[in-house]
Amino acid sequence: MLYHYGGDTIRVGFIGPGKVSVSLAHYFTHKGIKLTGFYGNTVLNTQEAANITKSKLYYNLEDLVKKSDILFITTPDDIISTIDKQLSKFDLNNKSICHTSGSLSSNVLINAKCYGALTYSIHPIFAFSSKNTDLKELEKIFFSVEGEITNKNSEIIKLLTKLGNKYFIRSSDTSSIYHLANVLVSNLVLSLLEIGTEYFINLGLNEKEALEAIYPLVKGNIQSIFDKGFVKSLTGPVVRGDIMTVKNHILMLKEEHKDIYKVLSLNLLKLTSLKECRDYSTTNNSVDFYQENVLNNLFSHSKKHKDIYEVLGGIE
Known part of the structure; x- marks a missing residue:
C-alpha cells in the first residue's frame, strides 16, 4: 500500500558523505527539514558535504548523535554493521537510526536497537550518479520503508510526510x-542498453551518437509502458510473429548475447500471448488468459508464434 501525507520538521544527520547522503541532505533542507550535519572517515569529503548542504562537519560521532533525532547511515553496505557497533556506545533512546541500503534489512542495526534506537531501512528508489541531483527529480522518487513502524506519528513517518514523497512499507x-x-530494472537495464549500443557502434557510430540515436526509442518505450502498461506497449518481431527476422537476429548475435536474446524474447512471447488472449476473449468469453496454458491458447490459432517459440528454444 502506498502512503502520502504531510508532517513536521525533524533534525537529521548523516554518517557517510557520499552521493546519496549529499543529494538527500540537500533535498531535505529544500523541504524545510533541519539538517544537523555530517560525520565521515575523511575530513576533506565530509567538509565538502557540509559545505554543499550548508551544514556542519562533525569530528565526533557522539556529538552528531546528540544533535540529531534521525541518523542516516549512507556508507557502503559492508561498513553498516561497523557503524552500528560504534553507535551502540552512545545513548540512543528516542533516536531513529536508518540505513539506505536496499539489500540489507534493518536487522543489521541490531546493536543500535539493543541500546534504545528505533531502526529502519529507508531506501530511495533512484540511481544517484552525483552529489548534485536535480531536486525536481527527487520530488518524484518513491521510498521503501522497512523497520519499526509503530504508528503514523513515528519520527520516520513524520520525515517522509514532510518530504511529500510517496512511499511503501515492506x-x-x-x-x-x-x-x-x-537491480533488474536499473543496473541490468543499463547493461542491456550497453549491449544494444554495441551493435550501433559496429555500424560506425561512436558511443555518443549511438546513445543519441536510441534515446527517443528508449524514452518512448518507457513512456508508453508508464501510460499503457506492458502488454499494450508491445511492439517488434516477436509480437508480429516475424520468424525470419528472429532467425536472422540469432545469426547476427554474438555468442555471449544469444541466451539473453532468447530469454527476453520468450518473455515477450508470453506477454504476446496475454495480449492475444485478451483480444480473443472479447469475442470468445470461454478464454481465461490467466490460466497457466496461456501460450497454448496462442499457439492454437497462431502457428507463426509457435514456430518462434521453438526457434527460441522453448520446445526441445
Whole structure:
C-alpha cells in the first residue's frame, strides 16, 4: 500500500558523505527539514558535504548523535554493521537510526536497537550518479520503508510526510527480492542498453551518437509502458510473429548475447500471448488468459508464434 501525507520538521544527520547522503541532505533542507550535519572517515569529503548542504562537519560521532533525532547511515553496505557497533556506545533512546541500503534489512542495526534506537531501512528508489541531483527529480522518487513502524506519528513517518514523497512499507524478509527488483530494472537495464549500443557502434557510430540515436526509442518505450502498461506497449518481431527476422537476429548475435536474446524474447512471447488472449476473449468469453496454458491458447490459432517459440528454444 502506498502512503502520502504531510508532517513536521525533524533534525537529521548523516554518517557517510557520499552521493546519496549529499543529494538527500540537500533535498531535505529544500523541504524545510533541519539538517544537523555530517560525520565521515575523511575530513576533506565530509567538509565538502557540509559545505554543499550548508551544514556542519562533525569530528565526533557522539556529538552528531546528540544533535540529531534521525541518523542516516549512507556508507557502503559492508561498513553498516561497523557503524552500528560504534553507535551502540552512545545513548540512543528516542533516536531513529536508518540505513539506505536496499539489500540489507534493518536487522543489521541490531546493536543500535539493543541500546534504545528505533531502526529502519529507508531506501530511495533512484540511481544517484552525483552529489548534485536535480531536486525536481527527487520530488518524484518513491521510498521503501522497512523497520519499526509503530504508528503514523513515528519520527520516520513524520520525515517522509514532510518530504511529500510517496512511499511503501515492506517487511524485513523482503530485502533480497526487493533489491533484486531494483537491480533488474536499473543496473541490468543499463547493461542491456550497453549491449544494444554495441551493435550501433559496429555500424560506425561512436558511443555518443549511438546513445543519441536510441534515446527517443528508449524514452518512448518507457513512456508508453508508464501510460499503457506492458502488454499494450508491445511492439517488434516477436509480437508480429516475424520468424525470419528472429532467425536472422540469432545469426547476427554474438555468442555471449544469444541466451539473453532468447530469454527476453520468450518473455515477450508470453506477454504476446496475454495480449492475444485478451483480444480473443472479447469475442470468445470461454478464454481465461490467466490460466497457466496461456501460450497454448496462442499457439492454437497462431502457428507463426509457435514456430518462434521453438526457434527460441522453448520446445526441445
